[in-house]
Amino acid sequence: MHNPGSRHDGHPASDFSVAADEVTCQQFVELVTDYFEDALPPRALSHVEEHLVMCDWCLTYVEQMQATVDSLRKLKDRSSREPSDSLLATLRAKKAAGE
Amino acid sequence: MPADQAIAGAPAAMSDEHIVAALRAGDERTFRELFERSYPMMKRVARGYVASDAVAEEIVQDTWMAIVTGIERFEGRSALGTWMFSILTNQAKTHGARERRALPFSSITPADVEAPAVDPDRFQRDDQAWPGHWATPPRPWQKPERRLLSLEAREQLKEALAQLPERQRLIVVLRDIEGLSAEEVCDLLRLSQENQRVLLHRGRSRVRALLEEYLDGADA
Numbered sequence: 001m002h003n004p005g006s007r008h009d010g011h012p013a014s015d016f017s018v019a020a021d022e023v024t025c026q027q028f029v030e031l032v033t034d035y036f037e038d039a040l041p042p043r044a045l046s047h048v049e050e051h052l053v054m055c056d057w058c059l060t061y062v063e064q065m066q067a068t069v070d071s072l073r074k075l076k077d078r079s080s081r082e083p084s085d086s087l088l089a090t091l092r093a094k095k096a097a098g099e
Numbered sequence: 100m101p102a103d104q105a106i107a108g109a110p111a112a113m114s115d116e117h118i119v120a121a122l123r124a125g126d127e128r129t130f131r132e133l134f135e136r137s138y139p140m141m142k143r144v145a146r147g148y149v150a151s152d153a154v155a156e157e158i159v160q161d162t163w164m165a166i167v168t169g170i171e172r173f174e175g176r177s178a179l180g181t182w183m184f185s186i187l188t189n190q191a192k193t194h195g196a197r198e199r200r201a202l203p204f205s206s207i208t209p210a211d212v213e214a215p216a217v218d219p220d221r222f223q224r225d226d227q228a229w230p231g232h233w234a235t236p237p238r239p240w241q242k243p244e245r246r247l248l249s250l251e252a253r254e255q256l257k258e259a260l261a262q263l264p265e266r267q268r269l270i271v272v273l274r275d276i277e278g279l280s281a282e283e284v285c286d287l288l289r290l291s292q293e294n295q296r297v298l299l300h301r302g303r304s305r306v307r308a309l310l311e312e313y314l315d316g317a318d319a
Binding site: 024025026027029030032033034037039055057058060061063064065067068069070071072073074075076077081083084086087088090091092093094095096097098 | 122123124125126127130131134138139142143156159160163164167168215216217219222230231232233236237238239240243244247248252253256257271275276277278281292296299300303304306307310311
């Protein structure tokens with residue numbers, strides 16, 4: 001599990017606000033869709049990938065986003081209903097008018 | 100598959116001209132094919148505006164009626180699918196507005212378009228040891244692929260979708276449920292790639308948050 005106490009040892013807290021070469025978890029969660037969509041510029045992409053190596057919690061977050069997308073995909077409704085009688089009647093009237 | 104064909108439900112080989120000519124001529128076979136192919140997506144989109152499947156089904160029928168009766172006036176200034184899609188959303192909005200007048204005020208969800216992906220309270224504050232890092236991290240979901248398939252979870256998902264602001268919902272439906280590409284959705288809704296991603300991000304993030312609430316609640 002991600003543990004700031006050991007994983008980030010040696011980084012005083014203030015470093016995160018000034019260090020532009022890292023993203024915080026709060027910034028990370030806003031980059032997930034761009035990451036999925038291959039839309040991150042190279043620099044941001046390496047920040048995101050480095051963060052994922054460091055942070056199990058954000059890895060969990062990414063897995064949840066992926067599970068969300070996967071479960072949405074399964075909602076797809078393949079059922080098909082018949083056109084209503086009035087719709088078919090309108091279409092037939094069109095055909096009759098054209099003939 | 101271009102966006103308009105995805106909406107019109109046309110096989111790739113069928114051009115807009117072909118479809119327009121067939122509908123104007125009252126060609127029932129082509130019409131039935133288009134109707135059947137487009138039905139699930141149209142219903143899904145319509146369902147985002149109204150509270151029941153039955154009303155969403157009615158909207159699809161009304162939309163097709165407007166297409167069949169209006170096809171003579173289609174001038175080809177936009178792609179056929181874009182034209183059909185705008186009829187669909189107009190029909191859905193009209194029904195939705197009618198429904199809302201009949202619903203208690205509390206059932207209308209405010210559109211929180213600018214909301215962050217995750218509640219800011221779940222991250223450490225500036226005066227804490229690791230500002231911007233998780234204070235209340237997400238807990239791994241156990242067997243999500245199985246649990247999210249349950250009927251109850253599917254109802255939760257539908258509910259989560261229904262709570263999204265309109266454009267976010269449309270984009271999540273078209274991208275994630277119907278499987279359209281980013282380009283197709285941008286064409287259809289006349290959005291830039293960047294705006295499409297922003298809205299997709301807000302929508303998906305909100306759905307994840309609601310699923311988290313549901314799954315964590317079930318585990319508790």
